[in-house]
Amino acid sequence: MSNHEHQESAHKPLQRKEMSRRQFLSYTLGGTTAFMMGGAVLPMVRFAVDPLLEKKTEGTFxxxxxxxxxxxxxxxxxxxxxxxxxxxxxxxxxxxxxxxxxxxxxxxxxxxxxxxxxxxxxxxxxxxxxxxxxxxxxxxxxxxxxxxxxxxxxxxxxxxxxxxxxxxxxxxxxxxx
Missing domain, CATH: 2.102.10.10 (Rieske [2Fe-2S] iron-sulphur domain)
Known part of the structure; x- marks a missing residue:
């Protein structure tokens, strides 16, 4: 790299990577879908685990x-x-x-x-x-x-x-x- 190229690259403003509309929509829809799936799956997990969390009662006679x-x-x-x-x-x-x-x-x-x-x-x-x-x-x-x-x-x-x-x-x- 020549001295001239080095000076030009040093004075160029850094290019920020911008999020495209497509990426924004993908992230937004993906996050919303994950949130909604969590809301649907959580009761199923609770139903499956609930009997294990129940306290054992005294034996009956x-x-x-x-x-x-x-x-x-x-x-x-x-x-x-x-x-x-x-x-x-x-x-x-x-x-x-x-x-x-x-x-x-x-x-x-x-x-x-x-x-x-x-x-x-x-x-x-x-x-x-x-x-x-x-x-x-x-x-x-x-x-x-x-x-x-x-x-x-x-x-x-x-x-x-x-x-x-x-x-x-x-x-x-x-x-x-």
Whole structure:
């Protein structure tokens, strides 16, 4: 670049890039469209995420059996709970093994084996134990694991009210150490 060209380019005013009408309209319409799409999409996102943000409520108790019908031998009782999972509402049937301990305190055990989730039965082999028919897991009357299963049976929260036994949510077994 010669000295003369250098001087001419130094004295030229800088050319500003101006936005054309077409660019202005493109940016304006694009921004407006994005804003409107956000307004349409936001309620859908809220609808999808809302059940995850809901606070979990305390488990409800379900009336299962009259208190007078409970003996020291475990008996299986079936009951239904009303559950809402996101948008899915169902009334599944559950069961529990309910009995009295040596102090006449009523307790209820979950029938779900802690080994692989099979359903256990009481005294199936005549040994006064809970037995899993699938993998031969065995439990004591209190739900303590004897063989195969790594953990004791879960128990239900129990509430006695007006002569009836009510069962609540399942919790880890507190009867065995």
């Amino acid at each position: 379900v009336k299962v059996v009259e208190e007078s019908k409970i003996t020291t031998d475990p008996q299986e009782f079936k009951f239904q709970i009303h559950q809402v999972d996101g948008w899915y509402v169902s009334d599944p049937e559950l069961s529990a093994w309910v009995s009295k301990d040596a102090n006449n305190k009523i307790f209820a055990l979950s029938p779900i084996c802690k080994h692989l989730g099979c359903t256990i039965a009481w005294n199936a082999k005549g040994k006064d134990e809970y037995d899993c028919p699938c993998h031969d897991a065995r439990y004591t009357k209190d739900g303590k694991n004897i063989t195969v299963a790594p953990n004791p049976l879960d128990e239900y929260e129990v509430k006695i009210e007006n002569g009836f036994v009510y069962l609540g949510p399942v919790k880890p077994n507190s009867r065995v150490g």
